Amino acid sequence: MVALTRLMKSSARFLQQQKTVPRWQLTEGDRSIKRRFKFKDFNEAWGFMTRVALQAEKMNHHPNWNNVYNTVEVELFTHDAGGLTDKDFTLAQFMDKAAGAAAD
Known part of the structure; x- marks a missing residue:
């Protein structure tokens, strides 16, 4: 199970x-x-969202996202922890792989 402890920006x-996840912005x-x-x-874009939705359900960790035509904007954080946890980075890594070369 992935930790739900909030990660502080200064922590290793x-x-x-x-x-x-170098393409993600804090x-x-x-x-x-x-x-x-x-x-x-x-x-x-919809295919990407479908792949991510299935993974998010498995993880019980759901993104905040918005889709307009070919663009998907995503924000990740863990509500229960009040910030970022390992779960957010794990889902971000999955999303990067799911998008592959198809996304800018």
Whole structure:
């Protein structure tokens, strides 16, 4: 099981995890990470969201996201911990792999 302990920005674990998702940005207040995925078209964006939704259900960890045509904007944080946890970085890594070369 992945830890639900909030990761503090100054911790070694946080810095280690942040390196695994270099395309994600830390939001103001250091409580979440976000990324915009841009796909060729709506079908690719929707396919990506479907793959992520299945994984999110398995993890019981659901993204805050928005989809407009070929663009998916995502913000990840763990509500129960009040900020970022290992779960957020694990899901971000999955999303990066699920998007593959199809996303900018």
